[in-house]
Amino acid sequence: MGHMGKDHAVTHAEEGRRLHLLHELTRGRGVQVGVIVLLALASTGATLALPMVVGRLLAVIQRGDSPVWWVVAMVAAGFGSAAAGALATYLLSGMGRRLILGLRIRTMRHSLELRLRDAHAEGPGNLVSRLTADAAMVKNLIDIGPIQLPMAGVTVLGTLVIMGLLDWVLLLITVAAFLVAVGLITLVVKGLRRTYTAVQGEVGALAQHFVAALGALTIIKAYRAEKTVGDRLAERAGRVAELEAVAARMESLMVPIITLGQQVALVSVVIGGGSRMMHGHLGLAGFVSFLLYLLQLTAPLIMAASGVSGLQTGLVSRKRFDALFALPTETSARAATAAGSRSAVVPDGRPGTRSPAAVRFEKVGFGYGEHPVLRDADLTVPANGLTALVGLSGSGKTTALGLIEGFMDPDSGRVEVLGRDLADWPLADLRARIAYVDQPCTLLQDTVRENLLLGHEGKPADAALMTALDRVGLGEEIRRLPQGLDTTLGGATDLSGGQRQRLALARAVLAGAPLVLLDEPSSHLDSINEQKLRDVVDELAADRAVLVVAHRISTVQHADHVIVLDAGRVVDQGTHRALLERCPDYAGLVSGQTLSTASR
Numbered sequence: 001m002g003h004m005g006k007d008h009a010v011t012h013a014e015e016g017r018r019l020h021l022l023h024e025l026t027r028g029r030g031v032q033v034g035v036i037v038l039l040a041l042a043s044t045g046a047t048l049a050l051p052m053v054v055g056r057l058l059a060v061i062q063r064g065d066s067p068v069w070w071v072v073a074m075v076a077a078g079f080g081s082a083a084a085g086a087l088a089t090y091l092l093s094g095m096g097r098r099l100i101l102g103l104r105i106r107t108m109r110h111s112l113e114l115r116l117r118d119a120h121a122e123g124p125g126n127l128v129s130r131l132t133a134d135a136a137m138v139k140n141l142i143d144i145g146p147i148q149l150p151m152a153g154v155t156v157l158g159t160l161v162i163m164g165l166l167d168w169v170l171l172l173i174t175v176a177a178f179l180v181a182v183g184l185i186t187l188v189v190k191g192l193r194r195t196y197t198a199v200q201g202e203v204g205a206l207a208q209h210f211v212a213a214l215g216a217l218t219i220i221k222a223y224r225a226e227k228t229v230g231d232r233l234a235e236r237a238g239r240v241a242e243l244e245a246v247a248a249r250m251e252s253l254m255v256p257i258i259t260l261g262q263q264v265a266l267v268s269v270v271i272g273g274g275s276r277m278m279h280g281h282l283g284l285a286g287f288v289s290f291l292l293y294l295l296q297l298t299a300p301l302i303m304a305a306s307g308v309s310g311l312q313t314g315l316v317s318r319k320r321f322d323a324l325f326a327l328p329t330e331t332s333a334r335a336a337t338a339a340g341s342r343s344a345v346v347p348d349g350r351p352g353t354r355s356p357a358a359v360r361f362e363k364v365g366f367g368y369g370e371h372p373v374l375r376d377a378d379l380t381v382p383a384n385g386l387t388a389l390v391g392l393s394g395s396g397k398t399t400a401l402g403l404i405e406g407f408m409d410p411d412s413g414r415v416e417v418l419g420r421d422l423a424d425w426p427l428a429d430l431r432a433r434i435a436y437v438d439q440p441c442t443l444l445q446d447t448v449r450e451n452l453l454l455g456h457e458g459k460p461a462d463a464a465l466m467t468a469l470d471r472v473g474l475g476e477e478i479r480r481l482p483q484g485l486d487t488t489l490g491g492a493t494d495l496s497g498g499q500r501q502r503l504a505l506a507r508a509v510l511a512g513a514p515l516v517l518l519d520e521p522s523s524h525l526d527s528i529n530e531q532k533l534r535d536v537v538d539e540l541a542a543d544r545a546v547l548v549v550a551h552r553i554s555t556v557q558h559a560d561h562v563i564v565l566d567a568g569r570v571v572d573q574g575t576h577r578a579l580l581e582r583c584p585d586y587a588g589l590v591s592g593q594t595l596s597t598a599s600r
């Protein structure tokens with residue numbers, strides 16, 4: 001229930017952030033828009049004038065007068081129309097490129113600012129397809145939408161008006177012949193919109209599965225699963241192709257429908273026009289002009305029809321951008337919940353009102369979905385020293401760290417970090433005070449230097465960076481890299497698991513944060529490096545709080561304070577010795593398989 005309330009409030013707050021393409025496109029570009037509109041109108045006007053000029057030319061020749069000026073006018077109208085149209089399209093396309101640039105940047109920034117769970121639910125591949133496929137579709141939409149379609153529309157309307165002036169009976173015949181065609185096309189366009197929505201959703205899903213497979217490439221190869229995984233991806237690609245085939249069949253109907261309409265109109269007009277000429281209602285020049293206008297009607301109609309069908313993909317992609325931008329960022333989601341529940345919040349978070357603790361959980365409940373992961377968890381991490389969090393795999397240790405970082409909000413109870421309620425911490429300020437070493441020791445695909453300085457505001461000298469690396473025993477190895485601190489990691493050069501862990505710890509050392517969260521990898525470290533890391537952690541713990549998710553006996557033996565988690569509940573907390581004596585769960589963990597290592 002609580003979740004639904006939150007999300008509802010957020011949706012409303014985000015409503016104003018919808019993508020208004022035309023507005024985005026034209027904002028601050030009034031002059032350019034004016035020039036484009038003038039060019040488009042000039043081009044359309046020239047197109048409309050052409051058959052009239054040809055009619056006049058015929059009349060002049062019929063009378064035996066000099067046709068020179070009318071020939072010049074005809075050529076000028078023809079070239080002028082083409083040139084103005086091309087220039088308008090080119091200018092518009094430049095505006096479109098700028099809009100796409102803005103859209104791509106906004107997509108990337110927004111994706112980075114999403115809540116973790118939303119980002120995971122969207123999936124990296126699906127987010128990436130916004131940058132590629134969806135951006136291309138929107139560009140298409142801009143190229144067609146604001147200029148070609150209105151130009152085609154104006155041309156059709158203008159042509160019809162002139163045809164009406166030439167002979168309204170023939171106009172009625174023409175319109176009747178085309179009406180059926182327009183009705184059929186409307187049906188096709190509706191079907192297309194539905195199909196494209198499905199196509200683009202499937203393309204996003206395909207990209208998502210492909211990216212996920214690439215992320216698991218090592219394991220896919222190790223288990224010789226290239227073919228199986230490839231087959232499954234191929235099946236998905238096949239689904240996309242099937243849907244595209246449906247769309248293609250619908251699209252291929254467009255031109256025949258219009259051509260058919262035109263042919264019916266042509267036959268009717270020739271018969272009707274002949275009869276009207278015989279009865280003296282219409283002259284030869286008028287009849288020829290009418291026929292030329294009728295022939296000229298087909299091009300803008302086909303352009304409009306294919307434009308409208310092309311628009312559909314762009315409109316579907318615009319919806320996909322809307323859906324992404326409607327997802328709240330971490331900050332806006334918190335602002336929305338705070339606004340909705342402020343009255344219910346007991347005023348707290350004043351530093352110094354309680355005994356100083358780095359972290360305090362009071363009756364904290366949390367679950368990723370229906371299933372609770374933490375239940376009524378009460379725990380305290382002292383402001384100084386090494387605190388170890390232990391528990392069986394899946395008992396909620398990493399989740400507890402995530403709550404401290406504010407990656408998620410507790411469903412119930414309260415989390416206090418560094419003397420302030422989690423809900424009252426601006427996330428950036430909170431995270432500036434925490435150094436987090438995650439279990440996989442994630443590194444960015446960037447230089448050693450950038451990896452060390454992630455989130456660091458100053459620019460420490462290389463010597464300081466090397467000192468930090470030496471402290472974790474990684475200095476020599478980094479010096480040996482081809483470009484030292486400037487070596488890019490994650491590409492051709494990568495680090496081993498143990499090296500990553502040491503680099504991540506050096507990053508935490510440099511951060512100088514009053515709270516260090518360390519999700520200890522369960523992998524084995526060689527004893528020299530393990531000792532070194534323990535020394536660094538001890539040094540850190542001397543003047544700040546270090547909370548370690550411990551997988552090694554040596555870590556808990558070393559800790560000043562141990563918290564025991566079991567299936568999301570804190571069963572006990574205290575010193576290693578006291579817990580060994582009084583807490584059977586802890587004694588079981590220590591003597592059992594999970595925490596045991598060779599160092600015991």
Ligand SMILES: Nc1ncnc2c1ncn2[C@@H]1O[C@H](COP(=O)(O)OP(=O)(O)OP(=O)(O)O)[C@@H](O)[C@H]1O
Pocket residue numbers: 368369373391392393394395396397398399400
């Ligand atoms: N992103 C997630 N979405 C849904 N469920 C999750 C997610 N992360 C963890 N869980 C579930 O939450 C429970 C606790 O996971 P957590 O990672 O906190 O355990 P842990 O104690 O750190 O385990 P380990 O020692 O194996 O790392 C698990 O049952 C897991 O299935």
